[in-house]
Amino acid sequence: MQSPVYYALVNPNLSILMNMCFIFQRITIPEIMKDEWFKKNYKPPVFYEKEDADLDDVQALFKDSEEYRVTEKKEEQQPTAMNAFELISMSRGLKLDNLFDVEQGFKRETRFTSKCPANEIISKIVKAAKPLGFDIHKKNYKMRLENVKAGRKGNLNVATEIFQVAPSLHMVEVRKAKGDTLEFHMFCKNLSSSLEDVVWKTEEDMQETK
Amino acid sequence: MGCFSSTQRRQFPGYENPVTLASETAFSVSEVEALFELYKSISGSVIDDGLINKEEFQLALFKNRKKENLFANRIFDLFDVKKKGFIDFGDFVRSLNVFHPNAPLEEKIDYSFKLYDLDGTGFIERHEVKQMLIALLCESEMKLADETVEIILDKTFMEADANQDGKIDRSEWQNFVSKNPSLLKIMTLPYLRDITTTFPSFVFNSEVDEIAT
Numbered sequence: 001m002q003s004p005v006y007y008a009l010v011n012p013n014l015s016i017l018m019n020m021c022f023i024f025q026r027i028t029i030p031e032i033m034k035d036e037w038f039k040k041n042y043k044p045p046v047f048y049e050k051e052d053a054d055l056d057d058v059q060a061l062f063k064d065s066e067e068y069r070v071t072e073k074k075e076e077q078q079p080t081a082m083n084a085f086e087l088i089s090m091s092r093g094l095k096l097d098n099l100f101d102v103e104q105g106f107k108r109e110t111r112f113t114s115k116c117p118a119n120e121i122i123s124k125i126v127k128a129a130k131p132l133g134f135d136i137h138k139k140n141y142k143m144r145l146e147n148v149k150a151g152r153k154g155n156l157n158v159a160t161e162i163f164q165v166a167p168s169l170h171m172v173e174v175r176k177a178k179g180d181t182l183e184f185h186m187f188c189k190n191l192s193s194s195l196e197d198v199v200w201k202t203e204e205d206m207q208e209t210k
Numbered sequence: 211m212g213c214f215s216s217t218q219r220r221q222f223p224g225y226e227n228p229v230t231l232a233s234e235t236a237f238s239v240s241e242v243e244a245l246f247e248l249y250k251s252i253s254g255s256v257i258d259d260g261l262i263n264k265e266e267f268q269l270a271l272f273k274n275r276k277k278e279n280l281f282a283n284r285i286f287d288l289f290d291v292k293k294k295g296f297i298d299f300g301d302f303v304r305s306l307n308v309f310h311p312n313a314p315l316e317e318k319i320d321y322s323f324k325l326y327d328l329d330g331t332g333f334i335e336r337h338e339v340k341q342m343l344i345a346l347l348c349e350s351e352m353k354l355a356d357e358t359v360e361i362i363l364d365k366t367f368m369e370a371d372a373n374q375d376g377k378i379d380r381s382e383w384q385n386f387v388s389k390n391p392s393l394l395k396i397m398t399l400p401y402l403r404d405i406t407t408t409f410p411s412f413v414f415n416s417e418v419d420e421i422a423t
Contacts, residue, residue: 084343084366085326085393091346092272093281094396096309099270100248100408113352166358206350 013037079118079141082163082171092207106185109175112192113200118162118170121198125160125172128194132187134158144177152180158187169200223260224253224298231300235307237405242303244409249302262289262297280345284325309399318397323383333377339363
Protein backbone atom coordinates (compact mmCIF):
# COMPACT_ATOMS: atom_id res chain seq x y z
CA MET A 1 0.00 0.00 0.00
CA GLN A 2 1.38 3.36 -0.89
CA SER A 3 1.60 5.85 1.98
CA PRO A 4 -0.53 8.92 1.54
CA VAL A 5 1.28 11.87 -0.02
CA TYR A 6 1.15 14.05 3.07
CA TYR A 7 3.37 11.65 4.95
CA ALA A 8 6.31 12.95 2.95
CA LEU A 9 5.86 16.40 4.49
CA VAL A 10 5.56 15.28 8.05
CA ASN A 11 7.94 14.22 10.82
CA PRO A 12 8.61 10.51 10.31
CA ASN A 13 7.88 9.75 13.99
CA LEU A 14 4.51 11.37 13.63
CA SER A 15 3.79 9.40 10.50
CA ILE A 16 4.46 6.15 12.34
CA LEU A 17 2.09 7.21 15.09
CA MET A 18 -0.53 8.21 12.59
CA ASN A 19 -0.24 4.85 10.87
CA MET A 20 -0.91 3.22 14.18
CA CYS A 21 -3.92 5.40 14.76
CA PHE A 22 -5.59 5.07 11.45
CA ILE A 23 -4.26 2.16 9.52
CA PHE A 24 -3.08 -0.73 11.61
CA GLN A 25 -5.18 -0.70 14.73
CA ARG A 26 -7.06 1.60 16.96
CA ILE A 27 -4.41 2.88 19.29
CA THR A 28 -5.83 3.90 22.65
CA ILE A 29 -5.43 7.31 24.25
CA PRO A 30 -3.24 6.00 27.10
CA GLU A 31 -0.97 4.40 24.48
CA ILE A 32 -0.76 7.63 22.53
CA MET A 33 0.18 9.44 25.72
CA LYS A 34 3.13 7.05 26.15
CA ASP A 35 4.45 7.63 22.63
CA GLU A 36 7.71 9.56 22.32
CA TRP A 37 6.35 11.94 19.71
CA PHE A 38 3.41 12.84 21.90
CA LYS A 39 5.50 13.29 25.02
CA LYS A 40 7.83 15.82 23.40
CA ASN A 41 7.12 19.19 25.08
CA TYR A 42 3.88 17.79 26.51
CA LYS A 43 2.52 19.39 29.64
CA PRO A 44 -0.32 17.44 31.26
CA PRO A 45 -3.46 19.55 31.65
CA VAL A 46 -4.25 21.10 34.97
CA PHE A 47 -7.94 21.26 35.65
CA TYR A 48 -9.17 24.51 37.10
CA GLU A 49 -12.67 24.56 38.33
CA LYS A 50 -14.87 27.30 39.60
CA GLU A 51 -14.96 26.01 43.09
CA ASP A 52 -16.89 27.59 45.85
CA ALA A 53 -15.27 28.37 49.18
CA ASP A 54 -15.63 24.78 50.31
CA LEU A 55 -12.43 23.74 48.61
CA ASP A 56 -10.54 26.34 50.62
CA ASP A 57 -12.10 24.98 53.80
CA VAL A 58 -11.00 21.48 52.92
CA GLN A 59 -7.49 22.54 52.00
CA ALA A 60 -7.18 24.65 55.12
CA LEU A 61 -8.21 21.63 57.13
CA PHE A 62 -5.40 19.57 55.72
CA LYS A 63 -2.91 22.37 56.14
CA ASP A 64 -3.99 22.57 59.79
CA SER A 65 -3.38 18.91 60.34
CA GLU A 66 0.25 19.36 59.30
CA GLU A 67 0.86 22.52 61.29
CA TYR A 68 -0.86 21.46 64.46
CA ARG A 69 0.00 17.81 64.67
CA VAL A 70 1.46 18.31 68.14
CA THR A 71 -1.81 19.52 69.64
CA GLU A 72 -3.86 16.78 68.01
CA LYS A 73 -4.06 14.87 71.25
CA LYS A 74 -6.42 17.51 72.59
CA GLU A 75 -8.75 17.25 69.59
CA GLU A 76 -12.48 16.92 69.90
CA GLN A 77 -13.86 13.51 70.67
CA GLN A 78 -17.24 14.29 69.19
CA PRO A 79 -18.28 15.42 65.72
CA THR A 80 -18.86 19.15 65.43
CA ALA A 81 -22.30 20.04 66.62
CA MET A 82 -24.44 21.70 63.99
CA ASN A 83 -25.82 24.93 65.23
CA ALA A 84 -29.39 25.97 64.64
CA PHE A 85 -28.50 28.27 61.75
CA GLU A 86 -26.57 25.58 59.89
CA LEU A 87 -29.68 23.44 60.03
CA ILE A 88 -31.94 26.33 59.06
CA SER A 89 -29.76 27.13 56.00
CA MET A 90 -30.64 23.73 54.61
CA SER A 91 -34.20 24.80 53.92
CA ARG A 92 -35.39 24.48 50.36
CA GLY A 93 -36.95 27.92 50.70
CA LEU A 94 -33.46 29.39 50.86
CA LYS A 95 -32.14 27.66 47.76
CA LEU A 96 -32.60 30.54 45.35
CA ASP A 97 -30.65 28.77 42.61
CA ASN A 98 -33.92 27.03 41.93
CA LEU A 99 -35.25 30.30 40.55
CA PHE A 100 -32.94 29.90 37.63
CA ASP A 101 -34.67 26.68 36.71
CA VAL A 102 -31.67 25.44 34.80
CA GLU A 103 -31.00 21.76 34.49
CA GLN A 104 -28.52 21.83 37.30
CA GLY A 105 -26.83 18.74 36.08
CA PHE A 106 -25.31 16.63 38.75
CA LYS A 107 -25.00 17.91 42.27
CA ARG A 108 -21.63 18.65 43.74
CA GLU A 109 -22.63 17.74 47.23
CA THR A 110 -25.17 15.67 49.02
CA ARG A 111 -26.22 15.02 52.59
CA PHE A 112 -27.89 12.34 54.55
CA THR A 113 -28.78 11.81 58.17
CA SER A 114 -28.00 8.73 60.18
CA LYS A 115 -28.96 7.40 63.58
CA CYS A 116 -25.78 5.34 63.78
CA PRO A 117 -22.85 6.39 65.96
CA ALA A 118 -20.31 8.58 64.18
CA ASN A 119 -17.51 6.01 64.31
CA GLU A 120 -19.73 3.41 62.75
CA ILE A 121 -20.62 5.80 59.93
CA ILE A 122 -16.96 6.44 59.29
CA SER A 123 -16.01 2.78 59.14
CA LYS A 124 -18.92 2.03 56.83
CA ILE A 125 -17.87 4.81 54.46
CA VAL A 126 -14.28 3.57 54.50
CA LYS A 127 -15.45 0.02 53.82
CA ALA A 128 -17.50 1.23 50.88
CA ALA A 129 -14.91 3.56 49.39
CA LYS A 130 -11.78 1.38 49.53
CA PRO A 131 -12.97 -1.26 47.03
CA LEU A 132 -13.99 1.56 44.70
CA GLY A 133 -10.32 2.51 44.51
CA PHE A 134 -10.14 5.38 46.97
CA ASP A 135 -7.34 6.35 49.32
CA ILE A 136 -8.61 7.58 52.66
CA HIS A 137 -7.26 10.46 54.74
CA LYS A 138 -8.94 10.99 58.08
CA LYS A 139 -8.93 13.75 60.63
CA ASN A 140 -11.44 13.55 63.46
CA TYR A 141 -14.76 13.32 61.71
CA LYS A 142 -13.61 14.70 58.39
CA MET A 143 -12.33 12.53 55.60
CA ARG A 144 -10.81 13.05 52.22
CA LEU A 145 -11.27 10.26 49.72
CA GLU A 146 -9.00 10.30 46.70
CA ASN A 147 -9.42 8.06 43.70
CA VAL A 148 -6.02 6.57 42.88
CA LYS A 149 -6.94 6.46 39.22
CA ALA A 150 -7.27 9.68 37.30
CA GLY A 151 -10.70 10.31 35.82
CA ARG A 152 -11.97 12.72 33.17
CA LYS A 153 -10.86 15.77 35.08
CA GLY A 154 -8.03 14.43 37.18
CA ASN A 155 -8.37 12.32 40.30
CA LEU A 156 -11.78 12.48 41.91
CA ASN A 157 -11.46 13.91 45.40
CA VAL A 158 -14.37 13.64 47.78
CA ALA A 159 -14.61 15.36 51.15
CA THR A 160 -16.90 13.99 53.82
CA GLU A 161 -17.76 15.42 57.18
CA ILE A 162 -19.94 14.22 60.00
CA PHE A 163 -21.86 16.67 62.14
CA GLN A 164 -23.90 16.05 65.20
CA VAL A 165 -27.48 17.27 65.03
CA ALA A 166 -28.54 15.66 68.29
CA PRO A 167 -26.95 13.08 70.59
CA SER A 168 -28.18 10.19 68.48
CA LEU A 169 -28.57 11.88 65.14
CA HIS A 170 -25.79 12.74 62.72
CA MET A 171 -25.67 14.61 59.45
CA VAL A 172 -23.16 13.43 56.87
CA GLU A 173 -22.05 15.79 54.16
CA VAL A 174 -20.44 14.32 51.05
CA ARG A 175 -18.89 16.93 48.81
CA LYS A 176 -16.91 16.89 45.60
CA ALA A 177 -13.58 18.58 46.28
CA LYS A 178 -11.97 18.00 42.89
CA GLY A 179 -12.66 16.18 39.66
CA ASP A 180 -15.55 15.34 37.36
CA THR A 181 -19.05 15.93 38.68
CA LEU A 182 -20.54 12.95 36.85
CA GLU A 183 -17.94 10.68 38.40
CA PHE A 184 -18.84 12.15 41.78
CA HIS A 185 -22.49 11.39 41.08
CA MET A 186 -21.64 7.74 40.25
CA PHE A 187 -19.55 7.53 43.42
CA CYS A 188 -22.48 8.77 45.50
CA LYS A 189 -24.77 6.18 43.94
CA ASN A 190 -22.33 3.40 44.79
CA LEU A 191 -21.85 4.79 48.25
CA SER A 192 -25.55 5.06 49.00
CA SER A 193 -26.21 1.44 48.06
CA SER A 194 -23.41 0.31 50.37
CA LEU A 195 -24.71 2.54 53.15
CA GLU A 196 -28.35 1.54 52.99
CA ASP A 197 -28.42 0.33 56.58
CA VAL A 198 -26.75 3.51 57.84
CA VAL A 199 -28.85 6.15 56.13
CA TRP A 200 -31.92 7.44 57.93
CA LYS A 201 -33.02 10.18 55.55
CA THR A 202 -31.43 11.13 52.27
CA GLU A 203 -31.37 14.69 51.00
CA GLU A 204 -34.17 13.74 48.59
CA ASP A 205 -36.30 12.55 51.51
CA MET A 206 -35.50 15.76 53.33
CA GLN A 207 -36.66 17.93 50.47
CA GLU A 208 -39.79 16.07 49.49
CA THR A 209 -42.64 18.41 48.60
CA LYS A 210 -45.56 17.30 50.71
CA MET B 211 -38.99 33.67 21.63
CA GLY B 212 -40.44 36.88 22.98
CA CYS B 213 -41.59 39.41 20.47
CA PHE B 214 -41.65 42.45 22.64
CA SER B 215 -41.44 45.64 20.66
CA SER B 216 -39.70 48.48 22.48
CA THR B 217 -42.88 50.37 23.31
CA GLN B 218 -44.49 47.22 24.69
CA ARG B 219 -41.50 46.63 26.90
CA ARG B 220 -41.63 50.10 28.39
CA GLN B 221 -45.26 49.51 29.20
CA PHE B 222 -44.43 46.24 30.96
CA PRO B 223 -45.46 46.92 34.55
CA GLY B 224 -42.50 47.10 36.89
CA TYR B 225 -40.01 47.43 34.04
CA GLU B 226 -37.03 49.64 34.74
CA ASN B 227 -34.35 50.88 32.39
CA PRO B 228 -31.53 48.32 32.37
CA VAL B 229 -28.91 51.05 32.15
CA THR B 230 -30.14 52.57 35.42
CA LEU B 231 -30.28 49.21 37.14
CA ALA B 232 -26.81 48.28 35.88
CA SER B 233 -25.38 51.51 37.25
CA GLU B 234 -26.78 50.75 40.70
CA THR B 235 -25.79 47.10 40.89
CA ALA B 236 -22.96 44.67 40.15
CA PHE B 237 -24.75 43.59 36.97
CA SER B 238 -23.82 44.73 33.50
CA VAL B 239 -26.54 45.98 31.16
CA SER B 240 -26.56 42.64 29.32
CA GLU B 241 -26.90 40.83 32.60
CA VAL B 242 -29.86 42.99 33.62
CA GLU B 243 -31.47 42.21 30.27
CA ALA B 244 -30.86 38.50 30.86
CA LEU B 245 -32.49 38.84 34.29
CA PHE B 246 -35.44 40.45 32.55
CA GLU B 247 -35.93 37.27 30.54
CA LEU B 248 -36.05 35.30 33.77
CA TYR B 249 -38.32 37.88 35.37
CA LYS B 250 -40.76 37.72 32.46
CA SER B 251 -41.14 33.98 32.74
CA ILE B 252 -41.65 34.01 36.52
CA SER B 253 -43.97 37.02 36.58
CA GLY B 254 -46.21 35.65 33.86
CA SER B 255 -46.50 32.13 35.21
CA VAL B 256 -49.80 32.46 37.09
CA ILE B 257 -51.16 35.93 36.35
CA ASP B 258 -49.75 37.61 33.30
CA ASP B 259 -49.45 41.04 34.85
CA GLY B 260 -45.70 41.53 34.70
CA LEU B 261 -45.34 41.35 38.47
CA ILE B 262 -44.24 38.49 40.70
CA ASN B 263 -46.80 37.60 43.35
CA LYS B 264 -46.35 35.12 46.20
CA GLU B 265 -47.81 32.17 44.27
CA GLU B 266 -45.55 32.80 41.28
CA PHE B 267 -42.55 33.04 43.59
CA GLN B 268 -43.52 29.73 45.22
CA LEU B 269 -44.01 28.19 41.81
CA ALA B 270 -40.56 29.28 40.68
CA LEU B 271 -38.89 28.06 43.85
CA PHE B 272 -40.73 24.81 44.53
CA LYS B 273 -42.44 24.06 41.21
CA ASN B 274 -45.58 24.11 43.35
CA ARG B 275 -47.52 27.36 43.63
CA LYS B 276 -49.34 26.26 46.77
CA LYS B 277 -46.24 25.30 48.73
CA GLU B 278 -46.02 27.49 51.82
CA ASN B 279 -42.63 27.85 53.41
CA LEU B 280 -41.50 30.14 56.23
CA PHE B 281 -38.17 30.92 54.61
CA ALA B 282 -39.55 31.50 51.14
CA ASN B 283 -41.99 33.94 52.76
CA ARG B 284 -39.08 35.77 54.39
CA ILE B 285 -37.22 36.02 51.09
CA PHE B 286 -40.36 37.23 49.34
CA ASP B 287 -40.92 39.88 52.00
CA LEU B 288 -37.36 41.10 51.69
CA PHE B 289 -37.53 41.23 47.89
CA ASP B 290 -40.80 43.15 48.16
CA VAL B 291 -39.00 46.22 49.41
CA LYS B 292 -41.98 48.58 49.37
CA LYS B 293 -44.32 45.98 50.89
CA LYS B 294 -46.74 46.10 47.99
CA GLY B 295 -47.48 42.35 48.00
CA PHE B 296 -45.61 41.78 44.75
CA ILE B 297 -42.07 42.00 43.39
CA ASP B 298 -41.40 44.31 40.47
CA PHE B 299 -38.39 44.16 38.17
CA GLY B 300 -36.42 46.78 40.06
CA ASP B 301 -36.98 44.90 43.34
CA PHE B 302 -35.95 41.70 41.60
CA VAL B 303 -32.66 43.01 40.28
CA ARG B 304 -31.72 45.01 43.36
CA SER B 305 -32.43 42.09 45.67
CA LEU B 306 -30.57 39.57 43.55
CA ASN B 307 -27.68 42.00 43.56
CA VAL B 308 -27.00 41.13 47.21
CA PHE B 309 -26.62 37.49 46.16
CA HIS B 310 -24.08 38.31 43.47
CA PRO B 311 -20.68 36.71 44.16
CA ASN B 312 -19.11 40.19 44.01
CA ALA B 313 -21.53 41.86 46.38
CA PRO B 314 -19.84 43.20 49.54
CA LEU B 315 -19.76 40.80 52.48
CA GLU B 316 -21.23 43.50 54.69
CA GLU B 317 -24.40 43.55 52.59
CA LYS B 318 -24.75 39.79 52.79
CA ILE B 319 -24.31 39.84 56.55
CA ASP B 320 -26.93 42.60 56.82
CA TYR B 321 -29.39 40.78 54.61
CA SER B 322 -29.05 37.47 56.41
CA PHE B 323 -29.58 39.25 59.73
CA LYS B 324 -32.79 40.81 58.44
CA LEU B 325 -33.81 37.44 57.03
CA TYR B 326 -33.67 35.74 60.39
CA ASP B 327 -35.03 38.67 62.38
CA LEU B 328 -38.58 37.50 61.70
CA ASP B 329 -40.43 40.28 63.50
CA GLY B 330 -37.99 43.01 62.51
CA THR B 331 -37.13 44.08 66.05
CA GLY B 332 -33.45 44.48 65.22
CA PHE B 333 -32.60 41.35 67.20
CA ILE B 334 -32.69 37.67 66.41
CA GLU B 335 -34.49 36.33 69.45
CA ARG B 336 -34.39 32.82 70.75
CA HIS B 337 -38.06 32.20 70.07
CA GLU B 338 -37.51 33.22 66.45
CA VAL B 339 -34.64 30.78 66.04
CA LYS B 340 -36.78 28.11 67.66
CA GLN B 341 -39.59 28.82 65.23
CA MET B 342 -37.24 28.59 62.25
CA LEU B 343 -35.58 25.44 63.52
CA ILE B 344 -38.93 23.74 64.03
CA ALA B 345 -39.98 24.81 60.54
CA LEU B 346 -36.83 23.24 59.08
CA LEU B 347 -37.28 20.00 61.02
CA CYS B 348 -40.88 19.83 59.86
CA GLU B 349 -39.87 20.46 56.25
CA SER B 350 -37.24 17.71 56.42
CA GLU B 351 -39.49 15.34 58.33
CA MET B 352 -36.86 15.01 61.03
CA LYS B 353 -38.58 14.45 64.33
CA LEU B 354 -36.64 15.58 67.34
CA ALA B 355 -37.76 15.76 70.95
CA ASP B 356 -38.43 19.26 72.26
CA GLU B 357 -35.61 18.70 74.72
CA THR B 358 -33.21 18.10 71.85
CA VAL B 359 -34.36 21.25 70.10
CA GLU B 360 -33.65 23.18 73.31
CA ILE B 361 -30.15 21.69 73.48
CA ILE B 362 -29.43 22.80 69.92
CA LEU B 363 -30.70 26.28 70.75
CA ASP B 364 -28.63 26.39 73.94
CA LYS B 365 -25.47 25.50 72.05
CA THR B 366 -26.21 28.02 69.32
CA PHE B 367 -26.88 30.86 71.73
CA MET B 368 -23.85 30.00 73.81
CA GLU B 369 -21.74 30.63 70.75
CA ALA B 370 -23.65 33.45 69.10
CA ASP B 371 -25.09 35.44 71.99
CA ALA B 372 -21.92 36.99 73.39
CA ASN B 373 -23.58 39.09 76.09
CA GLN B 374 -26.02 36.28 76.94
CA ASP B 375 -29.11 38.45 76.86
CA GLY B 376 -31.16 35.83 75.04
CA LYS B 377 -31.00 37.57 71.68
CA ILE B 378 -28.48 38.09 68.90
CA ASP B 379 -27.79 41.66 67.90
CA ARG B 380 -26.27 42.86 64.63
CA SER B 381 -22.68 42.90 65.86
CA GLU B 382 -22.99 39.52 67.59
CA TRP B 383 -24.33 38.19 64.28
CA GLN B 384 -21.35 39.65 62.45
CA ASN B 385 -18.91 37.92 64.81
CA PHE B 386 -20.82 34.67 64.69
CA VAL B 387 -20.87 34.60 60.92
CA SER B 388 -17.16 35.40 60.71
CA LYS B 389 -16.50 32.33 62.80
CA ASN B 390 -18.95 30.25 60.77
CA PRO B 391 -18.61 31.47 57.16
CA SER B 392 -20.65 28.56 55.81
CA LEU B 393 -23.71 30.32 57.20
CA LEU B 394 -23.45 32.84 54.39
CA LYS B 395 -23.43 30.25 51.65
CA ILE B 396 -27.13 30.86 51.10
CA MET B 397 -26.31 34.50 50.36
CA THR B 398 -24.35 33.83 47.16
CA LEU B 399 -25.68 32.52 43.87
CA PRO B 400 -22.80 31.56 41.56
CA TYR B 401 -25.30 31.41 38.67
CA LEU B 402 -25.49 35.19 38.72
CA ARG B 403 -21.98 35.34 37.29
CA ASP B 404 -23.01 33.41 34.18
CA ILE B 405 -26.50 34.79 33.78
CA THR B 406 -25.97 35.85 30.18
CA THR B 407 -25.04 32.32 29.14
CA THR B 408 -27.99 30.88 31.04
CA PHE B 409 -30.46 33.21 29.35
CA PRO B 410 -28.99 33.96 25.96
CA SER B 411 -32.31 34.82 24.33
CA PHE B 412 -31.83 38.38 25.53
CA VAL B 413 -29.57 39.03 22.53
CA PHE B 414 -32.61 39.09 20.28
CA ASN B 415 -34.44 41.59 22.39
CA SER B 416 -31.64 43.86 23.42
CA GLU B 417 -32.47 47.49 22.97
CA VAL B 418 -29.25 48.88 24.22
CA ASP B 419 -26.37 49.64 21.93
CA GLU B 420 -23.32 47.46 22.34
CA ILE B 421 -21.32 50.68 22.69
CA ALA B 422 -23.31 51.77 25.71
CA THR B 423 -22.60 48.54 27.62
